Amino acid sequence: GENVEQHPSTLSVQEGDSAVIKCTYSDSASNYFPWYKQELGKRPQLIIDIRSNVGEKKDQRIAVTLNKTAKHFSLHITETQPEDSAVYFCAGVNSGGSNYKLTFGKGTLLTVNP
Amino acid sequence: EAGVVQSPRYKIIEKKQPVAFWCNPISGHNTLYWYLQNLGQGPELLIRYENEEAVDDSQLPKDRFSAERLKGVDSTLKIQPAELGDSAVYLCASSKRLAGATDTQYFGPGTRLTVL
Numbered sequence: 001g002e003n004v005e006q007h008p009s010t011l012s013v014q015e016g017d018s019a020v021i022k023c024t025y026s027d028s029a030s031n032y033f034p035w036y037k038q039e040l041g042k043r044p045q046l047i048i049d050i051r052s053n054v055g056e057k058k059d060q061r062i063a064v065t066l067n068k069t070a071k072h073f074s075l076h077i078t079e080t081q082p083e084d085s086a087v088y089f090c091a092g093v094n095s096g097g098s099n100y101k102l103t104f105g106k107g108t109l110l111t112v113n114p
Numbered sequence: 115e116a117g118v119v120q121s122p123r124y125k126i127i128e129k130k131q132p133v134a135f136w137c138n139p140i141s142g143h144n145t146l147y148w149y150l151q152n153l154g155q156g157p158e159l160l161i162r163y164e165n166e167e168a169v170d171d172s173q174l175p176k177d178r179f180s181a182e183r184l185k186g187v188d189s190t191l192k193i194q195p196a197e198l199g200d201s202a203v204y205l206c207a208s209s210k211r212l213a214g215a216t217d218t219q220y221f222g223p224g225t226r227l228t229v230l
Binding site: 006034036042043044045046049089091095100101102104105106107 | 117118147154155156157158159162170205211217218219220221222223224
């Protein structure tokens with residue numbers, strides 16, 4: 001099955017700086033990679049996703065890059081704000097497989113210091 | 115549109131007692147997921163339904179956990195009897211999954227279970 005590794009487990013940045021979270025996956029057939037943001041005590045919310053037919057996707061201050069050859073993908077947040085503080089989870093899945101199972105990383109606690 | 119609804123939000127029980135969680139998915143979503151989230155970890159799939167059929171329950175501890183999704187809409191997850199190690203957040207998610215396609219999973223707020 002798929003294995004997703006996420007680094008770092010904690011990340012502290014100053015407001016206005018950039019933050020980068022990296023994930024690797026093991027199943028070369030995986031083709032869909034969402035990122036979720038989870039604030040303390042709240043539900044995970046999708047913030048951006050990428051499919052394997054593109055290498056980069058951007059939405060305002062958030063971008064995700066995918067390197068299929070190396071089997072890794074990254075989340076980039078620019079101009080961080082205190083409200084970006086949360087736990088971020090990456091995930092991967094093979095959407096065409098019979099066992100459609102989203103495998104999550106262990107999460108990164110991002111703290112943006114004002 | 116209304117999001118995924120779960121109840122209760124919090125539950126405290128003593129070990130060996132039964133407990134049940136309820137989930138109402140987003141209207142029109144045919145696929146429903148139950149996840150377990152331990153503190154400091156990502157969600158782990160327990161069971162996946164497509165309509166009323168459980169298509170993946172390989173991670174569900176069947177000796178004490180059971181689930182049902184009658185009529186392909188609402189779902190309940192039950193634990194009987196609960197153990198101390200079951201303390202966690204139980205998340206429900208739903209999606210409008212088409213075969214062979216990717217889909218976005220929308221999560222509910224979760225039920226935080228504490229077993230004493």
